[in-house]
Amino acid sequence: MKTKYKLQLPNQYNLLFLFIALLLSSCVPTTRITGTWKNPDAASKNYNKIVVAALTDNIRARETVESHMQAQFRARGVEVARSIDLFPPTASSKGGPDIDLLIDKMKVQNYDAIMTIALIDEQTETRYVPGTYGYAPITRFGWYGRFRGYYSYWYPTLYDPGYYTEEKIYFLETNLYDEDTENLVWSAQSQSYSPASLRNASEKLAEITVSRLAQDGLIR
Template sequence: MKHNLIRNAWLPLLLLLAGIAACSSSTQIMGSWKSPEIEAQNYQRVVVAALTDNVLARQEVENDLQAQLQMRGIQATRSIDLFPPSATAKTGPDVNLLIERIKENGHDAILTAALVDEQTETRYVPGNMGYRPMSRFVWYGSFRGYYNFWYPTLYDPGYYTEDKVYYLETNLYDVNTDRLVWSAQSKSHSPRSLRKAASQFAELTVQKMAEDNVLPAVVRQ
């Protein structure tokens, strides 16, 4: 039940991936892991798969991961093109059929992205209290005028607001061995724009893969 709720949260997550009102959004890589059993890999054909049943979120994430990989000269295929969503299917495609289809198309790696957790953080937004001088003391003529001018100016109370924090995991699997070769965890605060958030997430993820010597470090023009 919890996993279903998490999967369904991808849209606000990725409406996630940018900030509520006065809160600025951010996506950052928290950490990564690379299998000690492998050296630098030269993956050339990668399937990108966003593990969610939300079609819009799946399209956005896979589109941007595909674009970032292609910038590095890697042929990337979206899983949504290999296995389009079905209105009648209540479960995903059989994993053995999925791997067989991926191998048939000559792919050598699978890059997955999944929302693994979400949390709510409460923060205090301070109010605005201060002196604002004027050139003319027109409000001093009466107590009513003075009070009505200064009270709303001096007293602007703070308030508490809640921010959503989303945690994502990205894994790279070798198709031939079916083994995990690289993994990274990231988080995103209070997203406002699906388009911006998905793009930032993809850029940071592929950049980290290059830094960890899993993908080519040079972006091909």
């Protein structure tokens, strides 16, 4: 009878693999929710028709964020309108659409909630990336005796010096307001760490926000 053996790596290799995985993951841009709040006094209901409004004068950012939120809501069967469609930007408009006009339009079109997305803070973090050695080994003791061997032994040991890098951290707040009462029913604080692009950060923010809303029972 043949005995089957299971290949097992030594513990130090497992630890090294874990360390490398953690190191690589720490360098990847991330967007995550850091905290949520749900109004305990709000009526228990699912919202089926929502207006999303990114609170920024940057037209491109407003359109991008609202579009990604709209796509995530629609994937769950929620009807959504972008504020940029209800009130297209003009050269003279500053600070977003008039709040009274927005609420009136929501009532007329039977929207039951409005979601706002705002950048509330931005920080720059300086991080030191340490230098590394690269080593190309040769046969043991192969360099003893002659300069050529010694030089050839040590030269492949290369050093890549360390350096400083700046990372951007963005703090965002997403609020959901009931249209009838205008009360805040749900709020989430999010953090986007060194996003590769506005699009990447916006897509991830929409995904995790809508998922949490469903988890908290506010949408289907």
